[in-house]
Amino acid sequence: MKIVTWNTQWCCGLDGKVSPQRIVDTARRLADFDVICLQEIAFNYPRLTNGVAADQAGELSELLPDYLLFFGAAVNEFDEAGRPSRFGNVVATRLPVKQVQHHSLPYPADHNVRSMPRMCTVVTVQDPQLGPVRVMTTHLEYYSKLQRMAQARAVRELHAEYGAQAAAPPEPSDDGSPFRTRVHTPHAVLCGDFNLEPTEPEYAHLTAPGEAQWWDSWRLLNGDAKHEPTFRLYDRTYGPDPVACDFVFVSESLKDRVRRLVVDAKTQDSDHQPVFVELT
Template identity: 45%
Template sequence: MKLVSWNIQWARGCDRQVSVRRIADTIRAGGDADVICLQEVAVGHDALPGLSGEDQVAQFMAEFAGHAAVFAPGSDQPGEGGRPRQFGNLLLSRLPVRAVWRRLLPWPADPSVPSMQRAVAEATLEAPGGPLRVLCTHLEYYSPLQRTAQVEALRALSAEALAHAGAPPAEKDGNTAFLPPLRPAAALLCGDFNCEPDSAEYRLLVERSGQPGADWVDLWRHLHPARPHAHTVGLHGADWPDRPYCCDFAFATPALLPRVSDLHVDTATDASDHQPVWVELRG
């Protein structure tokens, strides 16, 4: 099984041109992903550079017609004429989807900086090695206060899911709304975390929780303990940043670690201001 996580900057490349097709072609060339986790997907925006109100969720669904789509916008406000104007995370899966959650992350007030509501798309997939939860997210860029709260929420989600895996809720006779969703302990969390590997927020995310099995483990450090993280931004002359560094990660719960076989960053493409992160799991 192959998964790719990529902040696509609404499909805007380092050449300042917007192209959903170019993003899709880069993914196809990179290894025919079973699961695609995209951040900064736009619907109905006409003020972002290069956009004129396109529905990029629909565009990506057309590019990957064999994949089911789970869209979790953080920013979701009516645009002109009441049409949706959304910005968030898109999870596309060729594997069967067994359960879906679209979660808003904490957004404590911080008037000192710009910010937006952030979200996480979570889905349980029927993967070759067994059921797997995949979470695709994008944390706040400007506010350390908000980013820290969001990291704490991701830690809490892992603990909650592990508790449900060990003690699922009781069913209610004849009411399918109470049917407990499949929520396995094996999980993969990916996206743009807007913090670096030596930051306080990163350290908080990978800190031991005291609840065995609920921790998030950085797959780069799990697979490449002697190597610094590959840079995921700042490589190809985009509008920002002024130096290369890593802020895009893939994490796994301990239950998934035996199935993880590879993680690498595609540093060659300039189709976005970020680089795609690829993860491979054993069947």
């Protein structure tokens, strides 16, 4: 399975050009991906998208005609004219899809700290080699450390819940109703922009040994070598030094299946760098 994850900054490059087409073209050059996970996709935020009330999920769907695309809106609100505005994450895949779920993440009050709601989209796909795999993508809070830790805890709890369902599935049913038997699997991939570095406590919580441990693909391949940076390589608006904050984590059941990880350190089509991971 080949997966690309990328915080696209509403498909805006460092040159100020907003282009879903360019995002897709760059991702395709990086890998012939089976699944692509994109964060910061906008619907009707003209101040972000050069005055155009863009439907970026719709544009991406047209640019990926052989893929099923799912848009999870972390922010779902209405503008001054009563028109909907949405902002969130996309998962697109050419693999058979078994089920899709969208989970709001915790949003505890943090007085006078800039923040917005966050979510996690889960798409279970059928890979010809690995079988069913849960692909989970998220974008954790940037400014509020309180909220980010709550969200990291929730993502691990989600993994535990899904794993428990796989280990002890519900009663089988073939009645054609919403109770009908669905696919449960221990295999999972969690990717996205976590807005934290490997030295921070949220990372330690996600990767701590025990039930529902997440394994960092970079560490599986590179041991204790320093992560290749994925943010602030070219734009230092948010800090003086490049950092790694875009990760691909895998479940215990997949930790021996990670074969390759590549960070595209050249592109400036976003303020983040895309990451490619291959599992076999």
